[in-house]
Amino acid sequence: MFAAFRPRRPFLKGALALTLASFIAACDPVGLSTGPSINTSKPVPVALLVPRGSTTSGDAVLAQALENAARLAMSDLEGVEIDLRVYDTAGDATTAQAAALSAVGDGAKIILGPVRSGTTNAVGVALSGKGVNVLSFSNNASIAGGNVFVLGPTFQNTADRLTSFATRNGKNSFVTVHAQNVAGDTGRDAIDRAIGQNGGSNAGSVSYEFSQQGVISAVTEVRDTVRQTGADAIFLTSGTSDALPLFSQLLPEAGLSGDSVQYIGLQRWDIPAQTLALPGVQNGWFAMPNPALTGQFRDRYSAAYGTTPHPIGGLAYDGIAAIGALVKQGNSDALTAAAMTQGAGFQGVNGIFRLRADGTNQRGLAVATIRDKQVVILDPAPRSFGGAGF
Numbered sequence: 001m002f003a004a005f006r007p008r009r010p011f012l013k014g015a016l017a018l019t020l021a022s023f024i025a026a027c028d029p030v031g032l033s034t035g036p037s038i039n040t041s042k043p044v045p046v047a048l049l050v051p052r053g054s055t056t057s058g059d060a061v062l063a064q065a066l067e068n069a070a071r072l073a074m075s076d077l078e079g080v081e082i083d084l085r086v087y088d089t090a091g092d093a094t095t096a097q098a099a100a101l102s103a104v105g106d107g108a109k110i111i112l113g114p115v116r117s118g119t120t121n122a123v124g125v126a127l128s129g130k131g132v133n134v135l136s137f138s139n140n141a142s143i144a145g146g147n148v149f150v151l152g153p154t155f156q157n158t159a160d161r162l163t164s165f166a167t168r169n170g171k172n173s174f175v176t177v178h179a180q181n182v183a184g185d186t187g188r189d190a191i192d193r194a195i196g197q198n199g200g201s202n203a204g205s206v207s208y209e210f211s212q213q214g215v216i217s218a219v220t221e222v223r224d225t226v227r228q229t230g231a232d233a234i235f236l237t238s239g240t241s242d243a244l245p246l247f248s249q250l251l252p253e254a255g256l257s258g259d260s261v262q263y264i265g266l267q268r269w270d271i272p273a274q275t276l277a278l279p280g281v282q283n284g285w286f287a288m289p290n291p292a293l294t295g296q297f298r299d300r301y302s303a304a305y306g307t308t309p310h311p312i313g314g315l316a317y318d319g320i321a322a323i324g325a326l327v328k329q330g331n332s333d334a335l336t337a338a339a340m341t342q343g344a345g346f347q348g349v350n351g352i353f354r355l356r357a358d359g360t361n362q363r364g365l366a367v368a369t370i371r372d373k374q375v376v377i378l379d380p381a382p383r384s385f386g387g388a389g390f
Contacts, residue, residue, distance in 0.1 A: 077324040341355050364381045
């Protein structure tokens with residue numbers, strides 16, 4: 001069933017309260033490429049696809065959070081008017097396709113959303129050849145390319161940042177530990193590529209069945225692999241909501257203490273906050289966005305809407321910020337692939353980011369650790385591309 005168009009609210013104008021939406025002046029030339037021609041002197045029609053109407057738990061809250069963040073970004077733009085129209089996808093691929101086609105029929109020049117890879121892929125296929133690009137909130141790099149760009153932080157981006165930091169700090173031989181599922185395999189592949197690109201040594205990988213017993217059974221193999229290869233780092237793809245807490249307890253008990261091998265995490269280790277108290281995560285390395293900018297966004301969002309932002313809400317802000325920054329340049333080809341993939345990138349609520357020609361993204365991340373149950377930044381997030389970690 002088609003998701004009906006929801007009437008847009010009045011365009012929000014206001015002083016530039018933050019510099020977060022600012023465009024980083026690019027040196028790369030802007031060339032014509034796939035994408036629409038726009039009139040930058042008039043409000044630019046932007047369609048926001050959200051999972052409102054979905055039966056998945058939490059999607060209603062997520063849908064509102066994405067719309068809130070997008071409108072907050074609009075209020076921070078200066079000299080640019082965005083005609084934001086919101087379409088409900090119900091979290092369904094067929095509905096999302098219909099919504100996207102309706103949005104383009106209504107004049108949308110770019111699609112912001114949807115959230116998940118399946119719906120994003122459906123939208124990308126539906127709009128192929130129509131000259132409209134898609135900025136998805138997904139972090140699944142496998143769906144990126146053509147007219148689809150993903151805004152979510154990718155495993156490859158995180159693996160590159162952490163592996164680069166590790167090799168620059170004397171950790172050169174890595175054992176990767178990953179679950180036997182799509183996320184685990186994707187994480188392992190990202191780490192493998194990052195090790196090769198940063199001059200490290202791949203000491204092997206250990207996979208485990210995605211279960212408590214699977215983790216327990218893998219511990220001995222991880223220990224033996226580290227000892228046999230002389231690896232000085234263990235790269236874990238798991239997060240705090242799955243195998244990380246158990247691994248962080250069992251591996252040190254098996255003799256792999258943080259003093260003998262460096263633990264590195266592909267996912268954040270500071271969420272939820274109670275994870276910080278786990279003995280096994282102390283002194284481990286992980287990557288995170290610029291905490292100062294993330295805090296500013298959280299405070300502004302809370303002041304505006306009376307609640308904390310959804311963990312991925314900032315992606316909607318970033319999408320509007322990038323669109324607004326490009327449109328402000330006054331070029332009719334502002335929303336083409338060539339314009340959006342300029343190397344200098346954009347400044348978003350979590351720091352710098354840029355879109356790549358292959359549809360993926362690169363985000364400026366800080367490298368952090370946990371000491372005495374507190375997050376400590378070891379290497380700050382870069383403020384521009386070409387700096388530390390890039």
